[in-house]
Amino acid sequence: MSWRTLNLGELAHIVGRGSSARSPRGEHPLDCAHREDAYNLMLLCADQHSEVDAVGGLDLFTVEKLRRVKQEHEDRIRHVTGLGSDRATTVVRMVGSVHGNQVELSRQTAATAVIAGDRYPLFLESYARHGLEIDLRGVPGESSAAPCTASRAAASRTYYRMATQLVDDVIELQLRPGITRDAVRHVSVFGFARLPLLVHLGSRLDDTVPTDIFQRHRENESWVWREEDGLAPSFAARVDHDVLVGSEAVVVINVSGAIGVQEVPASLRGMRRWEIRPVGVPTGPDIMRARGCLERFTGALRGFFAELESEAKTLERLHVLPALPMSAAVVLGRVHHPQVHPQLVVYERLAGRYAPTLEVGGDSGTGVEAVAGAAAGSSGRDV
Structure with missing residues (x-):
């Protein structure tokens, strides 16, 4: 006054x-x-x-x-x-809905998780009031939980095309210029969205910049990683169906849940199939409680892709059926190398069955429409 x-x-x-x-x-x-x-x-x-x-x-x-x-x-x-300038991190948040459900992922929530990890957050205020935020909630079709039938195939393809473009715009127009001018030296990623989009986000993150990926924990609705206390299982990949025919194969990743053999689409059952799962512990939605668990999962993925490089050089496409925590989906996209590894075709559970949703990597140029169109041709009416 x-x-x-x-x-x-x-x-x-x-x-x-x-x-x-x-x-x-x-x-x-x-x-x-x-x-x-x-x-x-x-x-x-x-x-x-x-x-x-x-x-x-x-x-x-x-x-x-x-x-x-x-x-x-x-x-x-x-x-x-007490945190020096080398402990700064640029926060990237991707907020959407999954089967019509949303979670609280505010700027303050992200800051709390980052500070608990001995870093302090930068939100790149020159770009937007809330920093680097990929808000999918306004994309048409984002909140729809209805079955994805042939009558909705075009709408589904439009949704993923718009959503991936939104991700690409934020990365290319906001994050990457910050990296180029050395304003971004570390990145912290928070994501709540459909798994294929999280894989796509991971694939767009610069692998030359150190990156922390955070997980929302259902048990306490927090994004803060728990201290290491024996909660981190190891993970292993094994051949589940040992027939390598042609240039395509399947990997079923059972971490937050279990995808049974009977759920693998009929068109994929004749292909060579791997399974990646935790060792000695059951799968579950809260398995990714400690940061060490995500690190071990990352190591298992790197080992799996290295095996593909040495033993399956003829593979061009890898069909991925994921039952994954969201942080692990981002890791999947980040570990995958488009110039070295086969193109990923990421599936999503829709109307009780797994259908191809999004391609990640590769240079075939087929894109989302081709994946969805192929599904329509191979599965009758459902896409």
């Missing part, structure tokens, strides 16, 4: 200055000689000062409570200000 910069902070005592009952928390045994020490003082706004000292709230604002609040705040500030 004054249009002046004024100092409105007040020094508040945790244990009151006086030792009588008239001084808030003054009867505490803390020596009076130490009641003006910084340990016993808090910087508060006037209204907060009045509230913590009000007679009606002294049972709530105890000495122990105020000391704990002060300590937690100091610990947080010490942590954040």
Whole structure:
């Protein structure tokens, strides 16, 4: 109201200055000689000062409570200000819906997860108020949970064409220029969307820039990685159907769930098939609880693609049936090398069956329409 910069902070005592009952928390045994020490003082706004000292709230604002609040705040500030410039990370968020469901993935949510991982977030404010955000919620068909039949094939192809273009625009027009001018040296990725789009996002991330990928945990609805505590299983790839005929093969990735042999489309059952799954533990939606689990999955994928390079050089297309946590889908796209590995045809479960949805990598130029069209031709009416 004054249009002046004024100092409105007040020094508040945790244990009151006086030792009588008239001084808030003054009867505490803390020596009076130490009641003006910084340990016993808090910087508060006037209204907060009045509230913590009000007679009606002294049972709530105890000495122990105020000391704990002060300590937690100091610990947080010490942590954040102790992070050097090399701990900065550029946050990329992709927000959509899955089977009509959405989750909270705000800027603050991402910042909390990044800070818990000993980094501090940069949102590239020069581009947008919320930083690098790929918002799929406005794409026509994004929230549709209806079965994808032949009558909706064109709409489905349009949706994926528009969604992938949106991803590409953000990467090419916003993230990549930041990398070029050395403003982006580390990236943190948060994604909640359909699995094929997450694979596509991973494929567009620059593999020369260190990248952390985050996972939403159903058990507590948090994006913060848990500490390593024996929760990280290893993963292995095995040949599930050992017949290599032609230039195409199948990989079933069972991590967050289990895709049975009977669910593999009939047109793929004659191809050589691999399965990637956790070792010694069951699959499950919350398996990716610790960062180490994602790192082990990444290592297993790299080993699998290296095996393809040495033992299946004739492969041109790899049909991927994923039951994956969303962070692992991003890793799949990032580990895949389009100049070295076979083109990925990513499937999605629609109307109770798996159908090809999106191509990743390769230079055939067939695109989304060709994949969906091939599905229409091979499966009758369903796409």
